[in-house]
Amino acid sequence: xxxxxxxxxxxxxxxxxxxxxxxxxxxxxxxxxxxxxxxxxxxxxxxxxxxxxxxxxxxxxxxxxxxxxxxxxxxxxxxxxxxxxxxxxxxxxxxxxxxxxxxxxxxxxxxxxxxxxxxxxxxxxxxxxxxxxxxxxxxxxxxxxxxxxxxxxxxxxxxxxxxxxxxxxxxxxxxxxxxxxxxxxxxxxxxxxxxxxxxxxxxxxxxxxxxxxxxxxxxxxxxxxxxxxxxxxxxxxxxxxxxxxxxxxxxxxxxxxxxxxxxx
Numbered sequence: 001x002x003x004x005x006x007x008x009x010x011x012x013x014x015x016x017x018x019x020x021x022x023x024x025x026x027x028x029x030x031x032x033x034x035x036x037x038x039x040x041x042x043x044x045x046x047x048x049x050x051x052x053x054x055x056x057x058x059x060x061x062x063x064x065x066x067x068x069x070x071x072x073x074x075x076x077x078x079x080x081x082x083x084x085x086x087x088x089x090x091x092x093x094x095x096x097x098x099x100x101x102x103x104x105x106x107x108x109x110x111x112x113x114x115x116x117x118x119x120x121x122x123x124x125x126x127x128x129x130x131x132x133x134x135x136x137x138x139x140x141x142x143x144x145x146x147x148x149x150x151x152x153x154x155x156x157x158x159x160x161x162x163x164x165x166x167x168x169x170x171x172x173x174x175x176x177x178x179x180x181x182x183x184x185x186x187x188x189x190x191x192x193x194x195x196x197x198x199x200x201x202x203x204x205x206x207x208x209x210x211x212x213x214x215x216x217x218x219x220x221x222x223x224x225x226x227x228x229x230x231x232x233x234x235x236x237x238x239x240x241x242x243x244x245x246x247x248x249x250x251x252x253x254x255x256x257x258x259x260x261x262x263x264x
Contacts (some may be wrong), residue, residue: 004044004070011064012109015043016131018172022050028165028185029103029129031055036097038125040088040104040114043067045074051103052078059096061088088114093121102128108179111136112152119159119188127187128160134180137164141184144250151210154251155203158193160186194255202258209246209254217249218242226261234260 016022025047031037031054042048042060044067051058058081062071065085075081084091089110102125106114111132118125132140135148140162142148156162168181196202208224209217217240221231235242238256240249249257 005064005066008064012107013043013064014108014173014175014177016046016105016172017174018168019046021168021172022047024166025103025129025131025183026050026054028183029054029101029127031101031103035126036100038093038096038100038102038104040102041107042071042083043105045071047103047105048081049075049078052081055101056080058082059084061086061091063087089117091117093117093124096121096124098124099126100124101126102130104128105131108133108136108177115140115152115156119156122159122188125188127185129165130184130186131168131181132184133177134167134182137182137184140186144248146247149247150213151207154206154254156186157251158189158202160188162186194252196255197259197262201262202255205258205261206246206254209249213246215245216243217246220246230261230264234264237263 031051033056035055036057036059037051037055039048039051039058039060042062048058048060048071052075060081061084063086068085071083102118115130118128136152138148139150139152140156141164142150142153163185165183165185168183170176170180205221208221208226211224212220215223218231218235222228232242234257237260238253240253240257
């Protein structure tokens with residue numbers, strides 16, 4: 001095999017090298033022979049090759065064109081793999097076939113915006129198995145009243161049912177990352193976890209509530225542009241004390257608040 005190009009720090013590249021972790025990721029995905037897999041960031045192709053043996057088709061999105069020759073070599077004979085060179089943040093995920101399974105070692109420097117992009121394509125995606133920075137993984141599954149609970153927790157749990165699968169040692173990558181890694185399994189909900197009247201308003205309400213974590217819910221919403229005369233009646237209708245802070249509210253309470261704001 002020819003020499004692969006060195007990792008690019010500006011792209012946050014940390015290549016997986018441990019075959020045992022590859023096997024665990026593939027097992028967590030529980031792929032069926034008829035399924036299509038989307039992989040974001042195939043890197044040097046170690047996971048891509050394993051996925052190709054389990055699925056009907058693998059579509060891999062890679063931003064680094066210099067990895068083309070390495071991927072061609074590693075994936076030789078894998079006729080069901082298609083490499084798309086480009087930025088995963090710009091990919092039209094709505095064009096994926098329904099039931100697509102996402103299996104990816106997400107680049108840590110863009111993992112949150114990428115996750116939101118994938119969740120927005122929920123009609124195309126059945127489930128996701130993602131390697132993430134451990135700090136981000138914990139935020140996905142965090143519950144009210146904990147320091148990790150926030151916007152990412154609520155908006156992920158609104159559309160998926162995340163659970164932590166296993167942790168991955170830094171020694172499983174080259175170069176070794178400075179942070180821990182965790183694999184998360186996210187079955188995508190067919191219907192949202194809570195019913196909301198206006199989804200953009202629900203999302204705006206969650207973001208506004210957490211914009212100033214140290215402030216009360218009332219003050220944070222007001223500071224993010226909600227009129228005071230609208231906030232108080234909405235909080236009362238939702239049964240929420242104005243002095244509470246965002247991290248104390250469950251997703252159902254955020255839905256009740258957003259629905260009250262929508263009615264006002």
